[in-house]
Amino acid sequence: MDQIKVEKGMAELKETFSSGKTRSAVWRKTQLRALIELVHENEEEIFKALHQDLGKHPVEAYRDEVGVILKSADYSLSRVEKWMAPKKGHIPLLFFPANGEVMPEPFGVVLIFASWNFPISLALDPLIGAISAGNTVVLKPSDMSPKCSSFLANAIPKYLDPKAIKVVEGGADVCEQLLQQKWDKIFFTGSQRIGRVVMTAAAKHLTPVTLEMGGKSPAILDVTSTSSNMKVVAKRIVGGKWGPCCGQACIGIDYVLVEDEHSSFLIGSLRRIIREFYGENPEESISLSRIGNKNNFDRLSRLIKDPLVAASIVHGGSTDEEKLFIEPTILLNPPLDSEIMTEEIFGPLLPIITLNNIQESIEFMNSRPKPLVIYAFTKDETFKKQILTHTSSGGVVFNDTMVQFICDDLPFGGVGHSGFGRYHGKYSFDTFSHEKAVMHRGFYPEIEPRYPPWNSFKLQFLRLAYSFNYLGLLLLLLGLKKKY
Structure with a gap:
């Protein structure tokens, strides 16, 4: 894949994300349903690809790959609207009237590197999280599982939104080209050696990274x-x-x-x-x-x-x-x-x-x-x-x-050498979301001790405020608490 094609695909994903359509619950749920349909309708083809690449029996393939994806997608589909809803955040009484909330928002354009050993589940499971969170996605399957990579590249555009979700095939040269781009999030599954390469490339753009690696368990x-x-x-x-x-x-x-x-x-x-x-x-x-x-x-x-x-x-x-x-x-x-x-x-x-x-x-x-x-x-x-x-x-x-x-x-x-970041279920949604803090406050009453000029009264006021001693504050304001 040449650099021009990579950049053209990135531009389309950015445009799609900027349009706002991936933020809607309707789009997210439509894509999750389509992903479930993709797996159901192509189960035999998935079994065949997994057997050709890795010699997996259909029972093992269903247990570790197909069943995992169907379960994960269904779980997210039934909960994604709840996950999208802002969560209430406590605001100290001192700032009354005010309220706070934590609003999950998608990162934007994200890159997912899948591993060759579970080439279907380790590609589609993170994708479920990225879709649930409202991102546009480039999925890079492993070239070391060529039949599964080819299946994903051919099937995904037929079922999922091709302007928001793209599959890019290829080897190390393609990975290098992808890592030169500026992503809003990178999710990597693989070895510690390649994980270091991914993290080094991400550092250039201060891109957040989730590394799912192994170790000696x-x-x-x-x-x-x-x-x-x-x-x-x-x-x-x-x-x-x-x-x-x-x-x-x-x-x-x-x-x-x-x-x-x-x-x-x-x-x-x-x-x-x-x-x-x-x-x-x-x-x-x-x-x-x-x-x-x-x-x-x-x-x-x-x-x-x-x-x-x-x-x-x-x-x-x-x-x-x-x-x-x-x-x-x-x-x-x-x-x-x-x-x-x-x-x-x-x-x-x-x-x-x-x-x-x-x-x-x-x-x-x-x-x-x-x-x-x-x-x-x-x-x-x-x-x-x-x-x-x-x-x-x-x-x-x-x-x-x-x-x-x-x-x-x-x-x-993982933790330490085995990686960092987490996913599955709600944790996948969180991995591909930024939790934005939001505070709403009225204009009155105004807290004058927060402003200069400074004096001992304002120091005592702030001490009581930071310790949430509201009774002490009241007495101070009424002039019943000794000033110093």
Whole structure:
């Protein structure tokens, strides 16, 4: 895409936004209904594209992508008018008569970068928030999911307002061209490396940015308190590691922390569930997605070819370059300074790190960058409280994995290296809105002590005013409170 075409598209989006039509509830709801219609009418085509790009089975595709979007769009559609309404803001009695309100307004022209691992949901879910807030949008799908990118580029103009919502396809050169433009908001989902590039470009224009990135999200397993539920725990760990896009998920489990005495029990439990989910030969399973691209396959293969890391493999480890397949692999205590333990894995490799006492998991996590999610399997309420109060992460999930992503009333986002900003449900609306403070006040009475010339009476008046001591103010004005 050439620079002239980018600038022409930007000009049309700015003109559309300036016309004011995207601010109306009618326009927003019409677009959300159209988005729901797009997904319903093209479900089979979406399934096909996701299978071609990532090997996703239709059940996985519906669970993680189609169903997520239908739920999210319907949720926003039923609430957007309420979200748009100004909220009352309290004004101190001192300024009577006066009232205040907080009015959400759209940022303007926004840019959304989607990721390749969930190429439909991570494109359309932020778009739902941008539409709900009344913005015009450029959506940039990932070129590493070419079939899904092509589907979005072809389908969206047929259903949504083409003067307000545009899809731009292309690779790194297109991303660079887009980042040279002045946007009113940028929403990015992807790696920390590219996130830094986006933030650097945004800083040139002081553009606000939401960065949804990954990190090494741990799972803490307190076997002592969960031993009677270990089959469920194992299923949820396997589901949270290999279930979403073969481990290529920002909220997937990156590694497990467990007490040394329970590691063999855990490994045996995980092996049984892997066989139950994916059969004796996972390479032939239709329920296991494939590695998304050759670059990620090569990177993951390199991780486990490190001799010290390879020596820690206790299950799996086989690869097939032609099929972009890597077997579900478990590693026990790989070197903590190896790349597999210092960088986000983003694939079907699961290190298990053993500790003398599960309480040590808090210190272990705090010695590393803040994760997007902490998963903790425990019934110990004291330990739960310690995790919540002594660690920092984008979110915490007790006794399950991944399910927080589909809860619209819970904000989704990172902290520190895992990103910043939040979305889902009302939080998506807020992410793409500016909350404008509005105050209405009459001309009388006038508060004379706010103006010079200064004296001790005005100082005492202001002290009482700022402490909301209205009785003291009254006495001062009546001359019954001692002046100094």
